[in-house]
Amino acid sequence: MTDSIFSKIIRNEIPSHKVYEDDFVIAILDIGPLSEGHTLVIPKEPARTIDELSDDHAAAVGRVLPRIARAIKKVTGATAYNILQNNGSQAGQAVEHVHFHIIPCFKDRGENIDGKPDKNNGPGLRMSWTPGTLTQEQAIDMGKHIKRLL
Secondary structure (H helix, E strand, O other): OOOOHHHHHHOOOOOOOEEEEOOOEEEEEOOOOOOOOOEEEEEOOOOOOHHHOOHHHHHHHHHHHHHHHHHHHHHHOOOEEEEEOOOOHHHOOOOOOOOEEEEEEOOOOOEOOOOOEOOOOOOOOOOOOOOOOOOHHHHHHHHHHHHHHO
């Protein structure tokens, strides 16, 4: 794995705005936030994607995500939030080190973090979702193959 900006932040070679740190995880404010309180939760293990992450580091992230999300909601007054995690460049991953975005959403705040008007009811993550279809046969076949590997 290449040395990423997150590896350098973990080693304290690059400054960051840390909001949480333990032996397995660091959480920092995003320097290009989509909304107030946008935070990155980063395992200290150098893995590119979540499937490369050890069980111990994955469990540590799972333990702290809810705690950090609760704190962000309380501090910002967010009414909701997204947790986003991309794996690979085709999925939108920009930094090749596992990380989770906690992106607060706000009801009835009429502007983005940069002060510009927002027509979508306040700042936060904007995405569209176009569901496909899954036949019973496809589900049985796919489920069988996944179960076999677990």
